[in-house]
Amino acid sequence: MIMMNRINFHLSKKNNDPNIYEGRTSNFIKGLEVFTVLVILGSAFIVLLGLLTDTKSIQMTGLLSYLTIILLLLGFYTGATTRTEKTSVIYNLKQYIKRLADIVLAFLMLQLLSPVLLLIAIVIKRESSGPVFYYGMRVGQFGKPFRMLRIRTMYEEPGVGLTKTGKFLRETGMNELPQLWNVLVGEMSLVGPSPRDSEILEKTLDAERKILTVKPGITGPLQIKKDWWKDRAIEDAIAVELSYVENWSLSLDLRILIKTIILALHGKSPSC
Secondary structure, X not given: OOOOOOOOOOOOOOOOOHHHHHHHHHHHHHHHHHHHHHHHHHHHHHHXXXXXXXXXXXXXXXXXXXXXXXXXXXXHHHHHHOOXXXXXXXXXXXXXXXXXXXXXXXXXXXXXXXXXXXXXHHHHHHHOOOOOEEEEEEEOHHHOEEEEEEEOOEOOOXXXXXXXXXXXXXXXXXXXXXXXXXXXXXXXXXXXXXXEEHXXXXXXXXXXXXXXXXXXXXXXXXXXXXXXXOOOOHHHHHHHHHHHHHOOOXXXXXXXXXXXXXXXXXXXXXXX
C-alpha cells in the first residue's frame, strides 16, 4: 500500500529532446542581448561622466563596478529562466533557493495571517461544532505520505454540506492557508504539482512517477488553469503537471505565484 511505504521509483533516462537545448540557448541569447545593450549604454554614460568631471579614478571604478553588477544580473537572469538537468550543481542550487524562499515566505505569511486565522477559527467554532482544522492523507515527494492541513468548511453531520463561512473560504481559497505549516516543515512547497490522493494515485502511478520527484504545492500550474482543466480528462491534467516538472525554473514559480495572487484578489479560488 502506498500509505504504508514510499513508492519505489524507476525513472526513465534523461530526455534528449533537442528542443530542451534550443530553449536553453534561446534564453541565454536573450540574456546576452540585454547584457550587451546595458553594457554599451552604461559604459557610455560612465565614460561621459568621467570626461565631464575629468576624474579618471571615478571613471574606472564606476565602470568596473557597473560591469560587475551587470554580470551578476546576467547570471541571475539566465540561471532563473533556464531549465537545468536535475543532476547538475545549478539545479541543486536553485532547489536550495526555492526551499529557502519557502521557509521565509511561509514563516512571514503565518505571522502576518495569524490574526486572520484566529478570527476564522472563532467564527467556525461559533457557527458549527467540530474541529477548526482537518487533515487528509496525501502522497508527497518520493511517495512519502503526509497530513495535508485545511480549515474545515463543512458541517460534521453527514449530508448537511458547507457552512456559510466554509463556502466563503473555499471561494477565496483561504481554507488552504494552514498548508503554510506543511510548507514550513518541508512536506510541501508554495508552488508545485497538486497533492496526490493515495487512492487515486494507485490507479495512475505509472504516469505520475516523475511528478512525485518534487514536492506538491499549495498552488501550481493546474490551480491557475482551473477553468481550463475542470472539464478535461485526468490525462490532460497530468500532462500539464509533467510539463511543469520537466520545465521547472525559479521564474516559472514566480509567475505562478503572481497569477495565484491575482486570482485570489479577484475572489477566484486557485485551489484544486
